[in-house]
Amino acid sequence: MEKAAIVIDNLTKRFEDVTAVDGLSLEVENGELYGLLGPNGAGKTTVINVLCGLLEPTSGSVSVGGYDVQKEPVKVKELIGVCPQDAAVYPYLTGRENVELFGNLHAMPKDKLKRNTEELLGKMGLLEDAKRRVGKYSGGMKRRINLIMALVHDPKIAFLDEPTVAMDPQSRHAVWDFIRELKKENKTVILTTHYMEEAEELCDRVGIIDRGKLIALGAPKQLIDKFEEKNLEDVFIQLTGRRIRE
Amino acid sequence: MNLQRVFSLVKKDLKKMIREPAILFLIILFPVIMTLAFGASFGAIGGTQSATYEIGIVNMNSEAYKEWSEHFIGNLTDTEILKIKDYVDNETAQADLIQGNIQAVLLIPENFGESSNSFWKAPSESRLWVNTTVHLYVDSGSMFATQAIQPIIQQILAVTVYGAQPSSTARPIQIGSPSLVEASRLTQFDYFAPGLFAFAAIFLTMIVAQSFTEDREKGLLRRINITPTTPTEFMTSQTISNMLAAISQVAVVFTMAFLVGYRPLGGAISLIFAFVIVTIFSLCCVGFGLITAAISKSPGAATGIAFIFIMPQMFLGTFVSVGLSSVAQSAGRFVPAYYVTDALTSLFLRGAPISSPTILLDITVLTIVSVMVLLLGIVLFRKYGKA
Structure with a gap:
C-alpha cells in the first residue's frame, strides 16, 4: 500500500x-x-460516492488503498466501510441481525x-436493544446501528458521511468517542x-x-490561526461570505 | 460465488417474509384463505361427493319398451351426482331451466326404447337399428354444468343401453360429442384446484417489485453495492428466496386443498412435479418483479405496475380462465401461468403421466420463458432500476 491511503486527482x-x-x-x-467540511450541497456526499465506486467520475481519478476505484472496485470494497448519511437499515431485522448481515456480506x-x-454494540450502547427490531428504534439508535454496520468488518479505511446529523447530544458524544477510538486503531477515516x-x-x-x-x-x-478567526465556522464565513448552515 | 453472502441474504429475505405482515399475508395467509374459500364455495369441503347437479327429465318414451327409459332414469338417479326432477313437457322444464331452478333438461325421445331394443336385437348390424337422439339442454350460465353434465349422461347412457364397455363407436342413440373426462367423480373444486397453484405464485411479482423499490428507496441496495457482494451473488439470493417462497406456497395450497377433500390423480410424483413447475414459474415472477421495479419510482407505484403482469396471468393463466371464451382461452398461451395450470390440470385432473407430450411441452415452454423473463428483468433493473 502506498503512503497516501486516498488520492483524489483533479476529480x-x-x-x-x-x-x-x-x-x-x-x-x-x-x-x-x-474532515471534509461544507454546507449541504457542497459535494461532500458525491466525493464519498465516487470514492466507494457508486458514481463514476466525469473526469479525474481516485485511488483508495492504492487501488484505482474504477479499475479495481472489488479490491476497494474489501478495504472500506461506508456509513451512509441516511440510516440504511433493514427495519424488520433486529439490530444484531443487521450488523451480522453486513459482516457476512464481507465474508467475515x-x-x-x-x-x-x-464489542461494537457495547461501545455504542446498543447491547440491550440488540434483540429488538430496528423498525422500533429511535432515530439516534438507527444512526448508531448504521455506523456499526459500516465498521463491523474492521475496515482499514472508513467513510463516515455525516454520521452525527440529527443526533441527540448524548448519541453524538458516544459517536465522537467511537471515532476517536478508530483514530487510535490507526484507521484512515474521511468524515x-x-x-x-x-x-x-x-x-x-x-x-x-x-x-x-x-x-x-x-x-x-492551523486554519483558525491562518485566517485569524475564533473557530472554523468563522473561517468558513470569511472564505465564502455565508454561514455553513444557511 | 461466496455462499456465506448468498445464504445470509436468503436468510434476510426469509425473515422479511415471515416478519412483514403484508408479505406474510400474500405468501402464506392468502393461499390458505383462498383455498379454504374455494373449497367451501365449490364443493370440496367435507370431502362429500354428493349430488350437485339437478336435471329435469321429460320422458316421452312410448309405452312399448318403456322399461328402457325407466332403467336409464334409474341409473341416472343411482349416481348420487344428479338429482332428477320429472317434467311432463319440455316447456315447463325449459321454464325452470331459464329461471335457474335446474341445471339441465334431458328429453328422452318417443322411440328411445325402440332404438335400444333394436340395438340389442342386432348389435352388429347397424342398418337394422332405429336411430334417435336424446336432447340435452344445459344452463350456459354454469361453466361446471356445461362441462360436467354431458359426460356424466353420456357415460350412464352407454352403461344402460350398450353395457359398460361397448366395443363399437357406432350407436343408434346419440347425445352429442362425449368428453373423455371422467366427470362422475369430480367436484367443481377439482376443476379449480390446478389453477390455484399458479394463482398463489403470481403475487410473487408484486412482492419482488415492492421489495426492490423499498430497498432502493431506503439506500439499502446502494449499501449492499458498497460491500464486496457481486451482482450474481445478490440475484442468486433473490432467486433462491423467491423459489423457497413458491415452494412454501405449493405446500400451503396443497395442504389446505387436501384438508378440504381434494384428492388429485397421480399421487406423490404429481405433487413433486407441482413443486418443480411452480418453482420454475417463480423465476418468471422474479423477472416480472425486477422489470416492475426497474420502471417504478416508488413502492406504491410498483404495487400498481405489478398488476400489469399479474392481471393477464390471473385471468388467462389460472382457474379464472375456465369460464372465459375460447378466444380468451387461446390468448392464455401468451402468459406463463397458463403452462403451469395446463400441466397441473393434465396431471391432477386427467391423470396424465409426467412424460405425456402435453406436460413436457408445458414445462419446456415455461422453463424457456421464465429464464428469458428473469434475464430480461436482471438486465433492465441493472440498467434503469439502481438509481
Missing part, C-alpha cells in the same frame, strides 16, 4: 448541467482522520463476526460534516469545500 463530477465536484484534488494519509469468519458485533465543532474536535486535517471546490485545507487550529 470532476457533473450531473447533466450541475457540477457537483469541480477539479478536486487531495490526499489523505494512512491513519489520518480527515463467524467467531470474529460475533466478537466484533458484541464529512457540516458541524464545524465536530471537525475541530476530531479531525487531524480538514478540507473545506464549497460548490464542489476545495477552498481551504489544513489542520483545524
Whole structure:
C-alpha cells in the first residue's frame, strides 16, 4: 500500500448541467482522520460516492488503498466501510441481525463476526436493544446501528458521511468517542460534516469545500490561526461570505 | 460465488417474509384463505361427493319398451351426482331451466326404447337399428354444468343401453360429442384446484417489485453495492428466496386443498412435479418483479405496475380462465401461468403421466420463458432500476 491511503486527482463530477465536484484534488494519509467540511450541497456526499465506486467520475481519478476505484472496485470494497448519511437499515431485522448481515456480506469468519458485533454494540450502547427490531428504534439508535454496520468488518479505511446529523447530544458524544477510538486503531477515516465543532474536535486535517471546490485545507487550529478567526465556522464565513448552515 | 453472502441474504429475505405482515399475508395467509374459500364455495369441503347437479327429465318414451327409459332414469338417479326432477313437457322444464331452478333438461325421445331394443336385437348390424337422439339442454350460465353434465349422461347412457364397455363407436342413440373426462367423480373444486397453484405464485411479482423499490428507496441496495457482494451473488439470493417462497406456497395450497377433500390423480410424483413447475414459474415472477421495479419510482407505484403482469396471468393463466371464451382461452398461451395450470390440470385432473407430450411441452415452454423473463428483468433493473 502506498503512503497516501486516498488520492483524489483533479476529480470532476457533473450531473447533466450541475457540477457537483469541480477539479478536486487531495490526499489523505494512512491513519489520518480527515474532515471534509461544507454546507449541504457542497459535494461532500458525491466525493464519498465516487470514492466507494457508486458514481463514476466525469473526469479525474481516485485511488483508495492504492487501488484505482474504477479499475479495481472489488479490491476497494474489501478495504472500506461506508456509513451512509441516511440510516440504511433493514427495519424488520433486529439490530444484531443487521450488523451480522453486513459482516457476512464481507465474508467475515463467524467467531470474529460475533466478537466484533458484541464489542461494537457495547461501545455504542446498543447491547440491550440488540434483540429488538430496528423498525422500533429511535432515530439516534438507527444512526448508531448504521455506523456499526459500516465498521463491523474492521475496515482499514472508513467513510463516515455525516454520521452525527440529527443526533441527540448524548448519541453524538458516544459517536465522537467511537471515532476517536478508530483514530487510535490507526484507521484512515474521511468524515464529512457540516458541524464545524465536530471537525475541530476530531479531525487531524480538514478540507473545506464549497460548490464542489476545495477552498481551504489544513489542520483545524492551523486554519483558525491562518485566517485569524475564533473557530472554523468563522473561517468558513470569511472564505465564502455565508454561514455553513444557511 | 461466496455462499456465506448468498445464504445470509436468503436468510434476510426469509425473515422479511415471515416478519412483514403484508408479505406474510400474500405468501402464506392468502393461499390458505383462498383455498379454504374455494373449497367451501365449490364443493370440496367435507370431502362429500354428493349430488350437485339437478336435471329435469321429460320422458316421452312410448309405452312399448318403456322399461328402457325407466332403467336409464334409474341409473341416472343411482349416481348420487344428479338429482332428477320429472317434467311432463319440455316447456315447463325449459321454464325452470331459464329461471335457474335446474341445471339441465334431458328429453328422452318417443322411440328411445325402440332404438335400444333394436340395438340389442342386432348389435352388429347397424342398418337394422332405429336411430334417435336424446336432447340435452344445459344452463350456459354454469361453466361446471356445461362441462360436467354431458359426460356424466353420456357415460350412464352407454352403461344402460350398450353395457359398460361397448366395443363399437357406432350407436343408434346419440347425445352429442362425449368428453373423455371422467366427470362422475369430480367436484367443481377439482376443476379449480390446478389453477390455484399458479394463482398463489403470481403475487410473487408484486412482492419482488415492492421489495426492490423499498430497498432502493431506503439506500439499502446502494449499501449492499458498497460491500464486496457481486451482482450474481445478490440475484442468486433473490432467486433462491423467491423459489423457497413458491415452494412454501405449493405446500400451503396443497395442504389446505387436501384438508378440504381434494384428492388429485397421480399421487406423490404429481405433487413433486407441482413443486418443480411452480418453482420454475417463480423465476418468471422474479423477472416480472425486477422489470416492475426497474420502471417504478416508488413502492406504491410498483404495487400498481405489478398488476400489469399479474392481471393477464390471473385471468388467462389460472382457474379464472375456465369460464372465459375460447378466444380468451387461446390468448392464455401468451402468459406463463397458463403452462403451469395446463400441466397441473393434465396431471391432477386427467391423470396424465409426467412424460405425456402435453406436460413436457408445458414445462419446456415455461422453463424457456421464465429464464428469458428473469434475464430480461436482471438486465433492465441493472440498467434503469439502481438509481
